[in-house]
Amino acid sequence: MTRYNPMLLVILSLVVGFTIRWLLFKAGLIYTIRKRLRGVLDWFHTYQFLRVPEFNETMQQNQLYYKVSLYLHSLPSLEDADYTNLITGHHQNDIVLRLDTNQTIQDRFLGATLFWFNQKTEPNRTSSFVLKIKKADKHRILSHYLHHVSTVADEIQNQSNRHLRLFMNTAGGTRWRSVPFTHPATFETMAMEKDLKNKIKMDLESFLKAKQYYRKLGRAWKRSFLLYGPSGTGKSSFIAAMANFLRYDVYDVDLSEIRGDWDLKSLLTETTPKSIVVVEDLDRFLEPESQSAVTSSGIQRFMDGILSACCGEERVMVFTMNNKEYVHPNLLRPGRVDVHIHFSVCDFSAFKSLASNYLGVKEHKLFPQVEEIFRHGASLSPAEIGELMIANRNSPSRAIKSVIGALQSDGDGRMCSDVIRRRLEGDDVDEVSCGGDGFSTVKDIRKFYGFFKLRNARRTTQQSNSFARHR
Ligand SMILES: Nc1ncnc2c1ncn2[C@@H]1O[C@H](COP(=O)(O)OP(=O)(O)OP(=O)(O)O)[C@@H](O)[C@H]1O
Numbered sequence: 444m445t446r447y448n449p450m451l452l453v454i455l456s457l458v459v460g461f462t463i464r465w466l467l468f469k470a471g472l473i474y475t476i477r478k479r480l481r482g483v484l485d486w487f488h489t490y491q492f493l494r495v496p497e498f499n500e501t502m503q504q505n506q507l508y509y510k511v512s513l514y515l516h517s518l519p520s521l522e523d524a525d526y527t528n529l530i531t532g533h534h535q536n537d538i539v540l541r542l543d544t545n546q547t548i549q550d551r552f553l554g555a556t557l558f559w560f561n562q563k564t565e566p567n568r569t570s571s572f573v574l575k576i577k578k579a580d581k582h583r584i585l586s587h588y589l590h591h592v593s594t595v596a597d598e599i600q601n602q603s604n605r606h607l608r609l610f611m612n613t614a615g616g617t618r619w620r621s622v623p624f625t626h627p628a629t630f631e632t633m634a635m636e637k638d639l640k641n642k643i644k645m646d647l648e649s650f651l652k653a654k655q656y657y658r659k660l661g662r663a664w665k666r667s668f669l670l671y672g673p674s675g676t677g678k679s680s681f682i683a684a685m686a687n688f689l690r691y692d693v694y695d696v697d698l699s700e701i702r703g704d705w706d707l708k709s710l711l712t713e714t715t716p717k718s719i720v721v722v723e724d725l726d727r728f729l730e731p732e733s734q735s736a737v738t739s740s741g742i743q744r745f746m747d748g749i750l751s752a753c754c755g756e757e758r759v760m761v762f763t764m765n766n767k768e769y770v771h772p773n774l775l776r777p778g779r780v781d782v783h784i785h786f787s788v789c790d791f792s793a794f795k796s797l798a799s800n801y802l803g804v805k806e807h808k809l810f811p812q813v814e815e816i817f818r819h820g821a822s823l824s825p826a827e828i829g830e831l832m833i834a835n836r837n838s839p840s841r842a843i844k845s846v847i848g849a850l851q852s853d854g855d856g857r858m859c860s861d862v863i864r865r866r867l868e869g870d871d872v873d874e875v876s877c878g879g880d881g882f883s884t885v886k887d888i889r890k891f892y893g894f895f896k897l898r899n900a901r902r903t904t905q906q907s908n909s910f911a912r913h914r
């Protein structure tokens with residue numbers, strides 16, 4: 444067995460320790476020297492500072508600011524910065540780097556070194572990016588560099604896997620705040636007529652490719668849709684499916700938060716291209732007794748697209764309403780609204796599609812019975828049927844029986860809250876009896892589901908979804 448000299452071991456570990464310490468010190472020293480040297484060299488150059496503010500003098504968003512932000516956050520040198528913010532990304536487990544205030548990052552372009560830093564300006568602490576460039580380089584590279592920044596930002600923006608955002612207007616203000624848009628709806632998960640779905644998909648696809656065509660016509664490259672139909676028939680889910688299909692951001696305009704036509708205007712001018720601008724429940728805001736500060740002429744101007752043409756193209760506008768009968772036809776005329784899509788209560792084919800999505804069954808022995816009930820005109824919204832299926836998802840037979848019971852009780856246009864409640868709780872209810880006042884019972888059901896809107900079209904005979912394209 445070899446015997447170690449303890450003295451030798453102590454000396455050896457001291458030498459190793461000092462070497463490591465020295466190496467670390469050297470790395471730190473080199474870094475500090477470099478930094479100081481850069482500071483000293485700066486004395487021999489004159490720099491120019493160019494500020495890219497988030498808002499212009501009329502407090503409208505500066506699109507260049509967003510391009511610069513996209514560009515800078517894609518630079519590898521962000522990782523080498525002295526300190527960087529770490530925040531969660533689009534997916535829960537993602538961690539992304541974000542520029543901190545006053546943090547400087549370096550970029551190289553055509554042999555020149557450029558510096559960017561993030562600055563907050565008092566009094567309202569709005570952000571700006573400041574570009575520091577040697578005066579000697581400015582004339583040679585600046586315009587090429589800005590073009591490069593813009594092109595890279597556009598490429599990032601156009602990436603098919605880019606993360607979508609949902610923008611909402613803030614209470615009482617004229618600003619947007621955004622959150623990641625993660626709604627999972629797709630056209631495949633929507634229960635609606637296959638032909639209609641395909642037509643809409645083709646319409647959107649041809650819109651995406653039509654930039655030159657719209658330009659040639661001298662029209663803004665936009666398309667507007669009206670989704671109308673009773674509550675719970677999938678209008679909002681359809682908007683999410685459109686956004687996921689187009690890979691567009693969503694701007695959800697809450698008219699009740701807007702203080703007047705001017706605010707609506709300035710909000711719209713702050714939306715970006717490749718986005719869906721959504722106004723839900725438009726009919727509510729057009730009623731004469733509406734408390735909204737936005738006038739119908741303000742809404743009309745927005746729909747006409749003069750505003751949308753001012754600030755970027757490639758835009759889809761979607762309006763939803765429960766009933767278009769009470770809205771003046773002029774407001775929905777071709778040109779203002781290009782495509783009208785009716786969302787109807789569930790029919791047998793939509794039921795089958797829901798059963799396939801929610802329960803995983805394509806065929807079932809109870810289907811003929813369900814079909815028969817639908818043939819007699821019973822109706823529930825896809826949302827109501829979906830809820831019953833989710834509650835009984837462990838047993839498709841039970842789920843379908845629940846739907847049958849609910850459909851039977853809805854045969855005369857009314858529903859029995861107690862039956863649906865018991866079915867959702869899993870009780871096997873075979874006999875259906877809806878006593879008492881029909882209207883208060885319907886109210887109970889709506890409260891139960893969280894629906895507070897009137898379903899005026901419930902009594903109408905079932906129609907298949909209609910796709911009335913005006914142009
Ligand atoms: N056609 C459908 N296909 C699949 N799911 C649907 C459909 N219609 C409704 N649903 C489901 O029902 C729920 C409510 O739908 P949604 O909010 O889209 O209805 P809506 O028409 O916007 O209602 P409202 O007019 O009350 O806003 C969602 O969870 C959605 O998944």
Ligand SMILES: [Mg+2]
Binds near residue numbers: 679680723
């Ligand atoms: Mg909705």
